Amino acid sequence: MAQRPPDTREADSWFSDEQLAQVEPSETGETLLAPVPTRMVSSGEYMPHPQTEEQQRVEQRIKELADEASKKLGINRREFLSTGGGMAACFLAMNDVYGRFFNVSRDELFEPAAHAAAGPPKNLFVVDDQLHTTRGSLSLATFNAISTLRAIAQGPTTPGFKSNPFNPTGLGDEFGNAWTPWNPALVGLPLAPDAFKVVQFIKDMYFDSQMTVGVLSNAPGSIFAPPGEVPRPPKNIGESLTAEILTAEQTVAVRDFVNNISGSQRLMAHGIFYPGSGNAYYLEHESEEFKPDSWKGYVANNSAKVNDDPNSLMMRWRMDDEDVAYPSYAVVTKYQKKFRRSRPGFGTICVHKGLSTNAEALPQLGHPSDLPKAATDWPNLNFVIYHSCFRPGFWALNALKDLRAGNMREGVPNVLWTTEFAQLTGPHRNVYGEIGTTFASTVITFPSVTAHILGQLMKYKGADNIVFGSDSPWYGSPQWQIEALWRFQIPQEMRRRYGYPELTQTAKRKILGLNSARIYGLQTSDGEHENDGNEDNDDGRYNPVPADYVARMSTQFKTLLEFPGYTTDNISKMRETYHAMNVPRDNLRHGWVRVRR
Numbered sequence: 001m002a003q004r005p006p007d008t009r010e011a012d013s014w015f016s017d018e019q020l021a022q023v024e025p026s027e028t029g030e031t032l033l034a035p036v037p038t039r040m041v042s043s044g045e046y047m048p049h050p051q052t053e054e055q056q057r058v059e060q061r062i063k064e065l066a067d068e069a070s071k072k073l074g075i076n077r078r079e080f081l082s083t084g085g086g087m088a089a090c091f092l093a094m095n096d097v098y099g100r101f102f103n104v105s106r107d108e109l110f111e112p113a114a115h116a117a118a119g120p121p122k123n124l125f126v127v128d129d130q131l132h133t134t135r136g137s138l139s140l141a142t143f144n145a146i147s148t149l150r151a152i153a154q155g156p157t158t159p160g161f162k163s164n165p166f167n168p169t170g171l172g173d174e175f176g177n178a179w180t181p182w183n184p185a186l187v188g189l190p191l192a193p194d195a196f197k198v199v200q201f202i203k204d205m206y207f208d209s210q211m212t213v214g215v216l217s218n219a220p221g222s223i224f225a226p227p228g229e230v231p232r233p234p235k236n237i238g239e240s241l242t243a244e245i246l247t248a249e250q251t252v253a254v255r256d257f258v259n260n261i262s263g264s265q266r267l268m269a270h271g272i273f274y275p276g277s278g279n280a281y282y283l284e285h286e287s288e289e290f291k292p293d294s295w296k297g298y299v300a301n302n303s304a305k306v307n308d309d310p311n312s313l314m315m316r317w318r319m320d321d322e323d324v325a326y327p328s329y330a331v332v333t334k335y336q337k338k339f340r341r342s343r344p345g346f347g348t349i350c351v352h353k354g355l356s357t358n359a360e361a362l363p364q365l366g367h368p369s370d371l372p373k374a375a376t377d378w379p380n381l382n383f384v385i386y387h388s389c390f391r392p393g394f395w396a397l398n399a400l401k402d403l404r405a406g407n408m409r410e411g412v413p414n415v416l417w418t419t420e421f422a423q424l425t426g427p428h429r430n431v432y433g434e435i436g437t438t439f440a441s442t443v444i445t446f447p448s449v450t451a452h453i454l455g456q457l458m459k460y461k462g463a464d465n466i467v468f469g470s471d472s473p474w475y476g477s478p479q480w481q482i483e484a485l486w487r488f489q490i491p492q493e494m495r496r497r498y499g500y501p502e503l504t505q506t507a508k509r510k511i512l513g514l515n516s517a518r519i520y521g522l523q524t525s526d527g528e529h530e531n532d533g534n535e536d537n538d539d540g541r542y543n544p545v546p547a548d549y550v551a552r553m554s555t556q557f558k559t560l561l562e563f564p565g566y567t568t569d570n571i572s573k574m575r576e577t578y579h580a581m582n583v584p585r586d587n588l589r590h591g592w593v594r595v596r597r
Contacts, residue, residue, distance in 0.1 A: 136562030278305030344521025455500030
């Protein structure tokens with residue numbers, strides 16, 4: 001490698017001399033500067049993929065639309081691309097090249113009001129049914145695991161990642177791209193444990209998105225690592241707690257903090273659902289001491305204690321097991337009656353099913369075959385199935401291949417496990433399909449898969465039994481998912497061929513918030529059920545989280561969450577100053593792109 005001047009971009013990159021000759025700075029090489037990038041941008045840690053033919057066509061179409069609109073508006077192309085009209089031009093161009101998946105009109109190029117009208121309305125009532133944050137003493141192993149989720153959403157600018165962690169061989173998505181960023185707002189950001197902790201969590205949810213109310217989730221620890229011993233399943237709750245990224249106590253502490261400083265119900269909290277007779281005491285303890293709003297369980301995690309033997313290991317479980325799951329449902333039912341008024345959603349059990357790397361169709365691995373019996377035997381409980389059993393995982397190429405191969409199930413394309421879930425649970429009104437990660441992992445990279453998932457959930461379960469979850473902040477603020485879902489539509493030909501209902505604005509309002517509002521007994525504004533209301537969504541019931549939220553964190557709260565050192569809220573102050581300056585978006589990406597040939 002030739003000698004390079006110190007403290008230069010070239011010296012800081014990992015490129016060889018041969019590679020460096022094939023790239024150029026994105027600030028000069030990416031001349032269009034569209035709001036949505038049309039070429040892969042590298043941080044210097046890996047070679048960016050050359051621009052695909054489809055991306056070239058999108059770029060050319062954006063230029064044509066931008067030139068047409070800027071001429072009529074009397075501004076230059078760069079100025080136009082910093083406006084909402086520039087974002088609309090990108091959606092239009094992608095529809096022209098990839099097929100019509102996004103609701104966008106040509107009027108949005110010229111009329112800011114039209115662009116605002118097509119995006120999520122101000123009075124949209126959003127309940128994010130799946131949120132996460134982490135404890136302060138985050139282990140390196142846990143941080144590394146979470147980082148892979150952020151990496152697939154952030155794309156090639158993720159520090160420390162040279163390739164898509166869920167697509168290491170570089171296979172193309174529906175558009176031929178191996179690593180398309182899901183959330184443009186993450187591009188170029190650093191990656192550190194603080195990105196997933198409570199300070200950033202509150203900013204992402206309450207300052208950078210339209211979320212009205214959220215549900216803070218958690219998960220039981222599945223593997224215990226005794227010092228000097230081989231890791232194994234935990235034997236008891238104490239061992240399981242050490243592997244949790246957030247305990248039930250910490251979850252409700254965050255809930256109580258947010259609600260106290262806002263003076264309204266802006267956050268709800270899960271208790272951790274540990275099934276089995278050996279865990280009954282802990283469900284009683286959580287109910288009495290923490291008073292969760294609902295429950296979170298993982299069938300694939302070793303979280304069921306089936307007896308009182310202190311040396312027996314916790315194990316995976318199935319939801320229709322009368323000896324393991326049913327006694328725990330009985331505990332929840334007992335407290336459901338006690339908390340009927342104060343916690344209307346207490347009888348809601350949210351269960352992770354799907355995103356499985358194991359192809360074996362077992363219910364304890366996420367297959368939906370255990371749901372009909374459980375839903376029938378416990379009609380008083382709501383079962384919210386996280387990820388809607390979507391098996392293919394975070395890189396949905398296998399699902400796309402199945403669709404293109406014509407694999408069918410009862411007259412519709414077979415999206416592994418999700419199609420079965422929708423068909424098996426369609427008659428059960430107390431079973432809901434949640435779309436966290438399932439939607440995020442497909443809408444940008446595999447929109448055909450997204451269309452079939454939403455179409456089948458709508459066809460078999462109906463718009464009343466689908467709920468929105470973003471799995472944030474693994475993928476950054478949920479706003480990009482809210483906007484994508486509001487604009488997404490199922491192509492008319494697909495609806496005609498497979499009998500999928502139209503994804504109307506009424507249906508989207510239900511999915512994005514009104515269904516969860518019904519489950520949890522949340523009050524919504526009078527106009528929330530209307531498509532054209534103009535009133536704000538809080539109606540005085542949901543107060544904003546104050547900008548000085550960090551300064552309001554007590555020592556006791558920080559100690560419980562193990563978050564020392566946070567005493568100022570510079571982020572909020574900077575955000576206020578930035579918006580007051582009304583700085584136009586520059587659309588710059590700071591990295592490397594391939595030299596055009």
